[in-house]
Amino acid sequence: MSQYYTLLTSLPHLPVLDKSRQLPISRLALERRLSMLSETDCAQLGAIEALYFPDYSVLSDLADREVVQAWQSALLSLESDVLKERIGYQLEIRTLLAALRYRDAGGKNPDQFIGFGRWHSFIKNHWFESFFGMDEFQPQIQKIARYLKENRPGHADKLLDQMLWQDLFYCEKQHGFSFSAVACYVLRWGVVSRYLSADPDAALIKFDDVTHSLLMKTTFIDDLNQESLNR
Amino acid sequence: MMLGWAGLYGPMALGAIGSIIGCAIAGQAACGALLETETGHGRYIGISAMPSSQAIYGIVVMFALNRTVTPDNAPGLAAIGLLCGLALLFSAAHQGRACAAAINVSKIRPEIFGMSLAPAAIVEGFAVFAFIFALVISAGVPA
Incomplete structure (x- = not known):
């Protein structure tokens, strides 16, 4: 019984389904x-x-x-x-x-x-x-x-x-x-x-987020920008 | 006579039992919230200590009732002490639950922290009633 107090307050809030963009x-x-x-x-x-x-x-x-x-x-x-x-x-x-x-x-x-x-x-x-x-x-x-x-x-x-x-x-x-x-x-x-x-919309947002964060971690985006400037 | 002694120590013991239960419940909820939040830890711990006041009220009532126990005053001491103690016990235990709920919701929305404490404060109010009127009534118990 007592562990439920600690457990439930340690769980993050789950927003309304419509507003969920990612699992908390x-x-x-x-x-x-x-x-x-x-x-x-x-x-x-x-x-x-x-x-x-x-x-x-x-x-x-x-x-x-x-x-x-x-x-x-x-x-x-x-x-x-x-x-x-x-x-x-x-x-x-x-x-x-x-x-x-x-x-x-x-x-x-x-x-x-x-x-x-x-x-x-x-x-x-x-x-x-x-x-x-x-x-x-x-x-x-x-x-x-x-x-x-x-x-x-x-x-x-x-x-x-x-x-x-x-x-x-x-x-x-x-x-x-x-x-x-x-x-x-x-x-x-x-x-x-x-x-x-x-949810296809949420999947797209998640894909964009992940892609963006991955690109930011590499120099690939700088190379792309440099290449477009050279042209 | 024995009931008289029980009435004398009752408010203190029952109030302390209530505080133990209440603080443990609220404390467990605070520990859970510490896992989930980055800031505001101090106030969670602060709320979890709220049910400790009932033990203090119990001590004060015990001192107010403190006198030589005789067959004349034993029933009065028993009635006031045990009933006040029970009120303090229940209020502390349930205040602990109210504090746990306050911790749970203020973790989600910190801006309602003050408002979420209202139920716990109302429960505290009833404990104060029991405490004050026990003091008032204790004046009528023969020394």
């Missing part, structure tokens, strides 16, 4: 700070990250039912109810988006769809409605679905990351100095990392 702390430095956690907490954090940011190469080898079973058993191994809820929410969004894509790909039989969470049976019961009858209470996800339909996966990813970032941010602030807050921070860090690696 590298993975290496983050892991060095996280070494303050106990072994149990580290194991829990590892399981949480594996659930939140799954390895898609592993998932693609499994059937839907196996994936859902793996999620359920992994969630059961978590101690924190708060984190179970937050991760469950993310898995529910993934279920909803998977249902939309499955249906758009020609899936006519809702009974064949396997999903996770509270919305699973609701989705099956409203399979033939435009957004499974969830337009009213999930407008943001509906927007993501629209982007996917318009073949704009970049925008869909961006909006999904913003939703998840906010969800984790509020959870972190509600739970003060606790393991839940640490886990939410690490997950937010992961969301920012994914967002930045997928």
